[in-house]
Amino acid sequence: MNNQTPDDKKQSQFFINNMVESAIRVGLLFILLAWSYGIVKPFLIPVLWGAIIAVALMPLTVKLENMLKGKRGLSATVIAFIGILILIVPFVMFSISMVESVEGITSTISSGTLKIPGPTERIANIPIIGQQIFDVWQLFSTNLEKAFTKFLPQLTSGLAMMASVIGNSIVSILMFVISLLISAAFMANATSISKSVNTLSVRIAGAHGEEWATLCTATIRSVLLGVVGVACIQAFLVGIGVFAIGLPTAGLITILVLVLAIAQLPALLVVAPVIAYVYSIHDSTTATIFAVWTLLAGLSDNFLKPLLMGRGLDIPMPVILLGAIGGMVSSGILGLFIGPVILAIWYQLFNEWMHESEKADSQAQ
Incomplete structure (x- = not known):
């Protein structure tokens, strides 16, 4: 037995109409977003x-x-x-x-x-x-x-x-x-773009939006200095050694060291075979001097990264390094920069959440 009054039926029909209309709008929005993504994907x-x-x-x-x-x-x-x-x-x-x-x-x-x-x-x-x-x-x-x-x-x-x-x-x-x-x-057009990015960040993330936009900028520069900068220093030092000793493939070896260092792989993968080859064609003294120099150059990232990576940031260096390596593995060179930015934002969110929890506990007491 149907006990609905005419007003109840009207409200039910109104609710159904709104749901159908909203579903159509959301569906059209998703279709528009999918088409837009297909258009901009080659340029992304x-x-x-x-x-x-x-x-x-x-x-x-x-x-x-x-x-x-x-x-x-x-x-x-x-x-x-x-x-x-x-x-x-x-x-x-x-x-x-x-x-x-x-x-x-x-x-x-x-x-x-x-x-x-x-x-x-x-x-x-x-x-x-x-x-x-x-x-x-x-x-x-x-x-x-x-x-x-x-x-x-x-x-x-x-x-x-x-x-x-x-x-x-x-x-x-x-x-x-x-x-x-x-x-x-x-x-x-950096000035106008910066204002737009800050406005969008505040719109998305609220009061902390502008702070996080600044954090993203600083993180990208930190990764450039700590990863790409260190890689260039390593390649330069190894290059000095291989060019000084007169290896015919010195340029190729230097480029390989640079690529491996950017990819966060040990430069010793290239340096060790080169040292073995130099020992086979040169006297022991020359080869030993070359080996010491190239080994120090190949291992220089172990003390350069802590000095350069994370400078000017409140984010710990291991977080930035973990983001760089994980981003590189999952998304290639682009992930090298995006990974640290994402982990830095999550680190800031976690800190904010912890501080809010501490404030709530202190107020309750």
Whole structure:
């Protein structure tokens, strides 16, 4: 038996109509957001990189702006142009060197004049892997044709991997060039963008929004100094050693150390084999001096990171480092900056929650 009055029926119908209307609006909003995301997705990573680069380089832009008598647009453009040159010039030089090396090796192989010097007994005395290296090296030095036939699958795989790395590097360089141009636009309009970001932060997070926006900026700069800065110092120190001793692949070794250090992997992965190779071709004194220098350079991040990472922040260095490593593992180079920002905000939230709990306990007493 239905005991609903006409007013109850009207209210029920009104509620159902509102629910249906709200569901339609929410559905349309989600569809709009999905379409919008699909449209901006190709530009999302370059824009994020542009924002990170702009935050990191803004102090330098401000200094240059003061030198150029307040011309911020010009100073941002100059900074971006220098960054593009720093990216492109070494890559072009390395590419030309690689092409010339490959052409020279190909020409030598075709003429039949390629001779690989045999290994010394020191190679065989290297623990664990020495004998295997000695045997392979010996085969290439005595019977090149047989060696190529035997290791053809590995050589083909290696060349394919190298081609893939070069292709990915070109795409990455192009993306960073676009990101630098975007960062120039961000830096040129930094004042208005900063106000908008602070307003949005307050709108989203309330009273602490502006404080957290400042925290994000400081965290990005701290990661740049503590991770990228330390990586550059490590690569520079290792580079001094390998160039001083005259290794033919000194430039490649330096770049590999830089990449590993940014990826938060130990530089010893590159340094240790190089030290073993130097011991096989140089006298003990020279090789020992080189080993000590490169080992110190390879391990320098252990004392440089605590000095540089987290400077000017109330966030503990382990939190920043954990965010950098975790972000790198989950999201690549971009995560290297986003990870510490997220953990820093969570750390601040946890502290606020703890302080609120302590205040509530003290008021209750």
